[in-house]
Amino acid sequence: MPINQIYERLGIALGKHQMYGRKLMKEQLEYVYIVPPFTFNSYIKATGVKRLFASGWKNLQVNREDTLFISDHVDWNDILQAIKMVNPKQVWTLHGNGSYLKAHIGGEIMVKVLN
Numbered sequence: 469m470p471i472n473q474i475y476e477r478l479g480i481a482l483g484k485h486q487m488y489g490r491k492l493m494k495e496q497l498e499y500v501y502i503v504p505p506f507t508f509n510s511y512i513k514a515t516g517v518k519r520l521f522a523s524g525w526k527n528l529q530v531n532r533e534d535t536l537f538i539s540d541h542v543d544w545n546d547i548l549q550a551i552k553m554v555n556p557k558q559v560w561t562l563h564g565n566g567s568y569l570k571a572h573i574g575g576e577i578m579v580k581v582l583n
Contacts, residue, residue: 478553551577 469487511519558578566581
């Protein structure tokens with residue numbers, strides 16, 4: 469929710485959303501629950517719930533009945549657009565080779581490569 473609030477302050481409408489609570493899931497209404505990867509497996513025994521995993525890895529996108537064509541990774545153009553919109557003083561990279569971004573941006577913004 470704190471990240472959603474940042475997007476909304478920047479004028480990006482995310483649509484109707486609310487904070488997750490276990491009571492909501494027990495009601496089994498038409499909701500989509502976006503949970504962090506470390507809690508994903510805690511819903512294995514949940515009834516009436518379709519569990520789909522957002523991942524750039526194709527083998528993680530497939531469920532018995534469904535395929536989720538979405539990635540939790542951003543592409544190069546999206547990274548550059550986000551940097552332009554936010555105008556940060558620093559960008560930290562965690563996955564992939566951040567040295568490419570560092571070389572592209574040059575000395576304008578500090579790029580910290582964490583991997």
